[in-house]
Amino acid sequence: SVLAMTRLVPEKGVYYLLEAMELLLRTGRGELRFLGTGTMQSLLEREANVRGVDEAVEFLGTVHHEEVPNVLRDADIFVNHAVSIDSWEEYFGAANLEAMACGLPTVVTDCGGIPYVIRDSNVVEMVSQRDVDDLRGAIEGLVSDPQYRRKLGDAGRTYVKENYSVEKIASKYHKMIQQGLRE
Secondary structure (H helix, E strand, O other), X not given: OEEEEOOOOHHHOHHXXXXXXXXXXXXXXXXXXXXXXXXXXXXXXHHHHHOOOHHHEEEEEOOOHHHHHHHHHOOOEEEEOOOOEOOEOOOOOHHHHHHHHOOOOEEEEOOOOHHHHOOOOOOOEEEOOOOHHHHHHHHHHHHHOHXXXXXXXXXXXXXXXXXXXXXXXXXXXXXXXXXXXXX
């Protein structure tokens, strides 16, 4: 299954994700799960129904933070198709790192700060914003190649451990504080 863990709002690109996955869903080669709520949920539900894929699309609503790792573990692929708008862009994308830390192969866009947070191009599939064909290709590539899925998931997990573990972040803060005390 493909998981999107996000607010269901236009700037999170959830409509593009549904569109990109339509063929996979229609042919029974996958399912799409949304964890989160938002103003676009009813539109997504109607659109899934119109496209005839509503049986393969699930809206999980919200869960307690402690349950998030379980939801991530139940997924095969994580997607965050954030898109920049006039008043917003993805600043950090903590959900991306959470999914990667769980070993999920992850598909993200080049929106806002995402390329700065995930600097290694070999640890995620990074697609262009609003490019449904690019998104579809990345997802289908992961669905059809379990070995690549495992390789990307492992690479993402290693990347997060090496760059965003508690120890790494604490060390960076310690260095900043020491530097600040010297100035």
